[in-house]
Amino acid sequence: MSREIIVAAVLLALVLPLAIISLSPPGIPSPGDSGGPIGAPPSLPYTSYRVRPGDTLASIARRYGVPVDYIRASNRIADPRKLRPGEVLILPHGGVIHTVKEGQTLDDIAASYGVGKPDIIMANDLTGLPLPGQKLLIPSPREIPWLEALKLGWHPDSTFIWPLKGRITSLFGPRIHPIYGTPDFHTGIDFGVPVGTEVHAAAAGKVTFAGRQGGYGLLVVIDHGNGLSTYYAHLSEILVEVGQFVEQGQVIALSGNTGLSTGPHLHFEIRLHGKPVDPLAWLP
Numbered sequence: 001m002s003r004e005i006i007v008a009a010v011l012l013a014l015v016l017p018l019a020i021i022s023l024s025p026p027g028i029p030s031p032g033d034s035g036g037p038i039g040a041p042p043s044l045p046y047t048s049y050r051v052r053p054g055d056t057l058a059s060i061a062r063r064y065g066v067p068v069d070y071i072r073a074s075n076r077i078a079d080p081r082k083l084r085p086g087e088v089l090i091l092p093h094g095g096v097i098h099t100v101k102e103g104q105t106l107d108d109i110a111a112s113y114g115v116g117k118p119d120i121i122m123a124n125d126l127t128g129l130p131l132p133g134q135k136l137l138i139p140s141p142r143e144i145p146w147l148e149a150l151k152l153g154w155h156p157d158s159t160f161i162w163p164l165k166g167r168i169t170s171l172f173g174p175r176i177h178p179i180y181g182t183p184d185f186h187t188g189i190d191f192g193v194p195v196g197t198e199v200h201a202a203a204a205g206k207v208t209f210a211g212r213q214g215g216y217g218l219l220v221v222i223d224h225g226n227g228l229s230t231y232y233a234h235l236s237e238i239l240v241e242v243g244q245f246v247e248q249g250q251v252i253a254l255s256g257n258t259g260l261s262t263g264p265h266l267h268f269e270i271r272l273h274g275k276p277v278d279p280l281a282w283l284p
C-alpha cells in the first residue's frame with residue numbers, strides 16, 4: 001500500500017465521523033430536515049419529534065427512553081399503527097403532557113392524575129395559575145384518565161365513552177317499573193355490575209351534584225357544556241366534589257345499590273338541555 005493511500009485512509013477515518021456528526025446535530029433543526037427531533041427551548045417539559053419513515057411508537061419510545069403509554073396519552077394516539085411520517089409528536093420528559101382546559105384548576109388536574117399539586121408546580125416551574133391551552137408536565141402520574149377512556153371506547157368523533165364495561169340490564173325508554181309494576185319511562189340505561197365497580201366520567205366536565213337525591217340514591221352529575229350533562233346513580237361511594245373539573249375516563253365513583261334499586265347496578269343518563277336522551281345514540 002502506498003504512503004499516499006494510507007494517509008488518505010487515515011484522514012478519511014478521522015473526517016468521516018465528524019462529517020456525520022455535523023450532518024445531524026442532536027436537537028437542532030437544519031434546513032431540509034425530513035424527520036427526527038425538532039428541539040425545544042430547555043424550559044419546555046417535552047421535546048417535539050417529527051416522525052421518520054419506518055419509525056414505530058416502540059422504536060421512538062426506546063430511543064428516547066419515554067414509556068409508550070406516556071407518548072400515547074400526551075399525543076392522543078388511539079391506534080399506534082397509524083403513525084404518519086412527518087407527523088410531529090410530543091415526547092414528554094418523565095410524565096404525561098396535559099393541556100389545561102377552561103375552568104380546570106391545578107387541584108383538579110392533580111386529582112385527575114393522582115399526583116401532588118406541588119409536584120406539578122415543580123415540574124413546570126409554575127409561578128402562577130396555569131392558563132387554558134397551556135401544556136403541563138404531569139410527573140409520574142398514578143392514573144392516566146385518557147388511557148382509561150381509550151379502554152372504554154374513546155374515539156375522536158364521539159363526545160362520550162362508556163362509564164364502565166358491564167352487561168346492560170335495562171334500556172332507555174318505556175318499561176314497566178321494576179318496583180311499582182306500573183308503566184314507566186326509563187330515563188337512562190342500567191348496567192348490572194357488582195357493588196364497588198369503578199365508574200368513569202363519560203366526558204370531561206364540571207361536577208354539579210355529588211350526594212344523595214331521592215330514588216337516585218347516591219348520585220353524581222357532571223356538566224359537559226353545550227347543554228350536555230351525565231348522571232351516575234345508585235352509587236356506593238362518591239370520589240369527587242361539586243365544582244371539581246374531571247377528565248374523561250377519570251374514576252368518579254364506585255357503583256352501588258342505593259336509592260330506589262332492586263339490585264346492584266349503575267343507572268347512567270345523558271341529558272341534553274336537561275331532558276334525558278337515549279345514551280346508546282351517543283355512546284361510541
Ligand SMILES: [Zn+2]
Nearest residue numbers: 188189190267
Ligand atoms: Zn335505571
